[in-house]
Amino acid sequence: MRNMRLLLCLSALLMSGCTQTYLVGFEPQSHFDYPNSNIYPMGHVKGQVSKSAFLSMPDMSSALKYEAISNALQKQPGSDMLLNSFHTMDLTNLFIINTITYRVEGTAARMKAGEQELR
Amino acid sequence: MRHLFVIGFAAITALQAGCSMTVGTFQPNTHFAYPNSNVQPLGHVSATLKEGSFFVPPELNKEKVEKLLSDALAQKPGADMVVNYRLDTKYTMFPFYTVQTLTLDGTAVSMKVGEQNITPESKPPATNPKDQVPKRKSR
Numbered sequence: 017m018r019n020m021r022l023l024l025c026l027s028a029l030l031m032s033g034c035t036q037t038y039l040v041g042f043e044p045q046s047h048f049d050y051p052n053s054n055i056y057p058m059g060h061v062k063g064q065v066s067k068s069a070f071l072s073m074p075d076m077s078s079a080l081k082y083e084a085i086s087n088a089l090q091k092q093p094g095s096d097m098l099l100n101s102f103h104t105m106d107l108t109n110l111f112i113i114n115t116i117t118y119r120v121e122g123t124a125a126r127m128k129a130g131e132q133e134l135r
Numbered sequence: 136m137r138h139l140f141v142i143g144f145a146a147i148t149a150l151q152a153g154c155s156m157t158v159g160t161f162q163p164n165t166h167f168a169y170p171n172s173n174v175q176p177l178g179h180v181s182a183t184l185k186e187g188s189f190f191v192p193p194e195l196n197k198e199k200v201e202k203l204l205s206d207a208l209a210q211k212p213g214a215d216m217v218v219n220y221r222l223d224t225k226y227t228m229f230p231f232y233t234v235q236t237l238t239l240d241g242t243a244v245s246m247k248v249g250e251q252n253i254t255p256e257s258k259p260p261a262t263n264p265k266d267q268v269p270k271r272k273s274r
Binding site: 081 | 154155156157158159160161163164168169170171172173174218219221222223225240244247248249250251252
């Protein structure tokens, strides 16, 4: 009986600690590209942010995506936006603690806005 | 039994009180930016719409979203769209009462559309793969 309880606790522990990864999607650009600008790619970058909550799921607010993108852009000083990025989200639940990890990776780019000649 | 039901009901409503949930996104632009245009930033704008209702959560409809956007654009005269914006929907639950809060936060810009110098030889690419002319095999 005691072994049964131990087994039950162990299986609950194993099941509760699992992580599921979801593909959020592909995005051609993270920030607005001014038509009157030149854009220069700077290199591949990755960024992520994690939020945890007790008993409930953490908020999936705009801050989650915004902070992950900002984190990625910090890796390339002077970059303004991410190009051709893909976004994934890890959902981890450990007993009563739920964690969301938002990951983003793509090409960091610098944008220099000017004025284009139009008729 | 009756006391137990009352205590249970009170506990459920108490647990719901003050509970909130936010879902949102970060996007590049609210409107299409014409490639044949010049876009100038006008400054930061922020708009909030709040509505509460008893028992049933407030409805989220097109009119509300359009009002939120027009409220944000009205803050900067001459603004045509909002770029690099954060949009959040928050529900705060009280016993029998739910508050819905919509928030839009971004940079207002103006767009001046003109015409680009495009050479007459260039044709727009075919959108349907079936419409594309197959390449000839070189011998």
